[in-house]
Amino acid sequence: MKRPLEWQIATVSAIKPETANVKTLTLTLPAWLPHRAGQHYDVRLSAPDGYQAQRSYSIASAPERMGEIDLTVERLEDGEVSSYLDDVLVVGDQLEVRGPIGGYFVWEVAQGGPLLLIAGGSGIVPLMAMLRHRAAAGASVSTRLLYSSRTHTDVIYRDELETLRAASTGLEVFHTFTRTQPAGWRGYARRIDTPMLQEVIQPLGPTPLTYICGPTLFVETAANGLAQLGVPASQIRTERFGPTAP
């Protein structure tokens, strides 16, 4: 799509804590454009002395929601942008953003499925936009989400994922907790590996349309595992996040 990518001033209209170090910012945009699930916005902070810092944040909300977007931001240790967004910003503040950006790591209902979504930590964010889009569009494409978190309390969108799973047809959600598990947990309790991937993808057949998002090592483990299981590379799209381990 040919259009200039312009910076605009968004206003923070809501802030929602998701976990201990993750918040969702709702931004009202004067020049809102419909996005594709999986796309991101660039956020630019400027200091009075002219110093600028810029980061990309995935859109968490569905494109069906007009005029505003949600960005979910994980506060990184020493993250000069994420710590400002999560610790300093309050409702009513303004923020310089541009987007929506990206055309590779996107999914729209028309692309169909079956759909396999694999998230490590805050890598869930663009995949959540896909799940919200799927629900908003009333789609029933077979979808499985495998979501790796350190602990149960680190799961972003925990309640909404359960609501979506219960309310929609054809969606199944699998959690794995890599550090500690809640009492009585009977699901996965380790880092993702090929046997886990095999169990999760089996009902989707050999060529699920696959989106993997997370830290680099997580993405490589998942992509290599799926390649071993015979999923064609052309069916796998990946997006790497920063340096945090799930």
Add this chain to the structure above:
Amino acid sequence: MDDKSDLNRALMLDGNAVAGLLQEVFGIELTASPTKCAHCGAVGALGTLLAFTHAPGIVLRCSACEQVVMRIVETADAIYLEARGAAYLRLERHTS
């Protein structure tokens, strides 16, 4: 691998992370565009290139052979793009 390459690896992103900059330069979305590595011949969407962004410039490497495909350096008044490592970049013609 030494500590430095471990750190570079841990901080590595991918072509999606430079989508905004590329769109600023070219005026179109490029991350879905197939790109052929001049070193090994692998073809993949620009979004799949490995991106090293924690330096004064950005280096994009082939995800198959890890050779340099593109380098991008921003200065106060210009953007330099060096793409010797790309044999081609395929841009879809949109009729609209």
